[in-house]
Amino acid sequence: MEITVTVNGKTSTHNVPPRMLLVHYLREVLGLTGTHVGCDTSQCGACVVLKDGISVKSCTVLAVQCDGANIVTVEGLAVNGNLHPVQEGFWEEHGLQCGFCTPGVMMAAYQILQDNPNPSEEEIRAGLEGSLCRCTGYHNIVRAVKYAAEKMKAAPAGQTPTAVAAGSGEAVP
Amino acid sequence: MFPAEFDYTAPATIDEAIRLLQQRDDAKILAGGHSLLPAMKLRLMTPAMLVDIGKIPELRGIEIDGSLRLGAMTTYRMVLDSQAACSRLPILVDSISKIGDKQVRNMGTVGGSLAHADPAADLTAVMLALDARLTARGPNGERTIAIDDFFVDMLMTALDPAELLTRIEIPLPQGRAGTAYAKFAHPASGYAVVGVAALLSLATDGTVQDCRIGVTGAGPKAQRARAAEDALRGQQPTADRLADAAQQAADGLDILGDIFASADYRANLVRVYTRRALEQAAARAG
Numbered sequence: 476m477e478i479t480v481t482v483n484g485k486t487s488t489h490n491v492p493p494r495m496l497l498v499h500y501l502r503e504v505l506g507l508t509g510t511h512v513g514c515d516t517s518q519c520g521a522c523v524v525l526k527d528g529i530s531v532k533s534c535t536v537l538a539v540q541c542d543g544a545n546i547v548t549v550e551g552l553a554v555n556g557n558l559h560p561v562q563e564g565f566w567e568e569h570g571l572q573c574g575f576c577t578p579g580v581m582m583a584a585y586q587i588l589q590d591n592p593n594p595s596e597e598e599i600r601a602g603l604e605g606s607l608c609r610c611t612g613y614h615n616i617v618r619a620v621k622y623a624a625e626k627m628k629a630a631p632a633g634q635t636p637t638a639v640a641a642g643s644g645e646a647v648p
Numbered sequence: 649m650f651p652a653e654f655d656y657t658a659p660a661t662i663d664e665a666i667r668l669l670q671q672r673d674d675a676k677i678l679a680g681g682h683s684l685l686p687a688m689k690l691r692l693m694t695p696a697m698l699v700d701i702g703k704i705p706e707l708r709g710i711e712i713d714g715s716l717r718l719g720a721m722t723t724y725r726m727v728l729d730s731q732a733a734c735s736r737l738p739i740l741v742d743s744i745s746k747i748g749d750k751q752v753r754n755m756g757t758v759g760g761s762l763a764h765a766d767p768a769a770d771l772t773a774v775m776l777a778l779d780a781r782l783t784a785r786g787p788n789g790e791r792t793i794a795i796d797d798f799f800v801d802m803l804m805t806a807l808d809p810a811e812l813l814t815r816i817e818i819p820l821p822q823g824r825a826g827t828a829y830a831k832f833a834h835p836a837s838g839y840a841v842v843g844v845a846a847l848l849s850l851a852t853d854g855t856v857q858d859c860r861i862g863v864t865g866a867g868p869k870a871q872r873a874r875a876a877e878d879a880l881r882g883q884q885p886t887a888d889r890l891a892d893a894a895q896q897a898a899d900g901l902d903i904l905g906d907i908f909a910s911a912d913y914r915a916n917l918v919r920v921y922t923r924r925a926l927e928q929a930a931a932r933a934g
């Protein structure tokens with residue numbers, strides 16, 4: 476089936492089998508391997524991306540369901556080569572160890588901050604319940620999200636990922 | 649993992665969806681996909697065609713006046729975002745905010761949860777307590793199904809294969825009334841080992857006028873705890889009376905055991921979580 480999808484600001488059309496999952500479309504058709512497959516059973520959140528501004532587990536969405544949609548993956552977070560505050564937070568606060576969960580956690584974190592620019596530690600932890608990390612014990616991930624929140628408050632303008640800005644305009648930083 | 653091959657179509661109208669379902673008896677409806685796709689990836693389900701109802705605008709939305717009306721494709725997220733719905737029916741926050749995780753709530757739909765009729769789903773019990781009326785449309789037109797008649801057995805509902813659940817209508821409790829949901833979540837899956845939903849409405853003299861209790865997780869389908877409801881009607885909702893009624897909550901229920909919780913243990917959870925849900929509902933009734 477032919478689908479037209481905007482991913483990280485770039486629109487393209489492909490013929491995909493209906494059973495192709497969004498995560499395989501991103502990784503194998505588009506070559507965007509930042510989005511990972513962890514559990515493949517909708518539990519771990521390694522595969523989280525934004526679909527029309529909301530975070531989804533791309534292992535549990537069909538590519539054909541995204542015909543006409545605007546997708547942002549971890550590769551779309553940085554603006555003109557500058558790390559997004561969420562990415563910077565993970566760098567500064569040592570929010571990753573092996574890094575396998577990280578792309579999904581960052582996309583989940585991105586949405587937490589979109590829904591609530593000033594989350595408490597508890598709210599960050601609750602917001603990340605769909606993301607499993609086997610390495611960090613979560614403390615530094617929470618610090619990374621806090622860092623991003625502070626940073627985004629300080630400089631709210633100009634931090635919309637290019638990809639989101641180019642899409643449906645759903646997302647605000 | 650990926651599903652077995654299937655044909656896919658995303659009709660723009662309800663009638664078109666029904667026509668497609670009628671043509672193909674090996675077709676299944678795809679809503680949020682968060683029960684169906686995991687099952688298809690495990691090849692537990694192998695429908696030959698999916699009719700995606702995600703592109704039908706009229707199935708999505710929330711209206712509230714004398715009643716709360718949810719389009720079947722309304723996501724959990726949309727319900728939680730509705731200030732009007734959540735303030736009138738705090739039971740929706742109790743239950744929906746504990747379903748899966750943020751990403752599951754972004755995709756999962758109210759109609760999908762009810763139509764799937766998972767024995768451990770949360771909204772099944774909630775809708776029983778709230779006395780929801782479901783609207784279904786099929787080849788023979790539209791009909792209304794009372795929630796008490798909707799759940800037939802494990803993963804089985806009163807819907808015909810070519811019928812679409814279109815709308816869920818919840819009467820808004822009037823006067824002094826309170827709702828609450830209490831769940832003992834499975835530590836790994838988050839689904840209800842037992843979940844209890846309660847609605848209490850009080851007469852002007854403060855006695856319990858009506859009470860509806862829905863129980864999920866305990867048996868093959870969501871059930872009403874009628875013995876406890878009956879015990880409470882006409883009583884003052886004091887802590888003692890609520891506890892006495894909760895003691896009868898498992899009476900007459902079909903209760904199953906599994907590797908995680910025996911039937912006896914589940915029956916006990918039903919009593920304990922009924923008491924908690926009733927106490928919360930009574931406190932909210934004021």
Ligand SMILES: Cc1cc2nc3c(=O)[nH]c(=O)nc-3n(C[C@H](O)[C@H](O)[C@H](O)COP(=O)(O)OP(=O)(O)OC[C@H]3O[C@@H](n4cnc5c(N)ncnc54)[C@H](O)[C@@H]3O)c2cc1C
Pocket residue numbers: 516517518676677678679680681682683684685686701720721746747748749752755756757758759760761763764766768769770771807811812813814837838839840
């Ligand atoms: C990781 C994870 C955790 C979860 N945790 C919980 C939890 O704690 N509690 C809980 O209750 N649920 C939980 N769920 C299930 C989730 O709530 C599902 O979204 C829900 O059960 C099904 O809704 P859906 O919109 O995704 O339906 P789908 O998966 O698309 O469909 C489910 C079934 O219903 C049928 N159907 C759907 N819509 C209609 C309709 N309008 N008319 C007729 N038939 C229809 C479909 O054909 C299919 O058979 C979890 C799911 C996941 C992946």
Ligand code: FES
Pocket residue numbers: 511512513514515516517518519520521522523532533534535
């Ligand atoms: S790979 Fe999608 S949730 Fe784990």
Ligand code: FES
Pocket residue numbers: 570571572573574575576577607608609610611
């Ligand atoms: S950093 Fe290794 S799984 Fe999270």
